Amino acid sequence: NNPWRVVEKGGQGKAKDWTKEDMQRLRSLVDHAHALGLWIRFYTLNGYETAESQGWDEDYNFGSNERVSLRWRAALEAGVDFVATDQYEAFASMKAAKP
Known part of the structure; x- marks a missing residue:
């Protein structure tokens, strides 16, 4: 848990x-x-404009959907096992749409 x-x-x-x-x-x-036989998880990767906040912790905010989407894609590409986000619907949509 990182x-x-x-x-x-x-x-x-x-x-x-x-x-x-x-x-x-x-x-x-x-x-x-993975070399140690462990899973790896990162928390909490959110990206939204302040006006879009739904009470989420500002410390976990990249500031925009575009900025967090880059990190979500990078995490998937790198083989991260678990990504924590409050924006799970947007994350799932991005995952489903990936090329």
């Missing part, structure tokens, strides 16, 4: 543009967990 700040310094609220280095760090964490 906070996103182990991938991006400062976590969701301070995340910058997604980079190749971020992806490499994420893959390294996933590969390490």
Whole structure:
């Protein structure tokens, strides 16, 4: 069970543009967990404008659907076993629509 700040310094609220280095760090964490025979989970990856908040914790907010969708896709591509989000319907739609 990992906070996103182990991938991006400062976590969701301070995340910058997604980079190749971020992806490499994420893959390294996933590969390490899997090499130990463990599952890996990250919490809580949300992305919304402040006006769209449904009482969700602002500390877990990337600030937009576009920014969180990049991280959701990266997590799936890297092999993350579990992604926690309050926006499970949007996450499921993104997963279903992935190329």
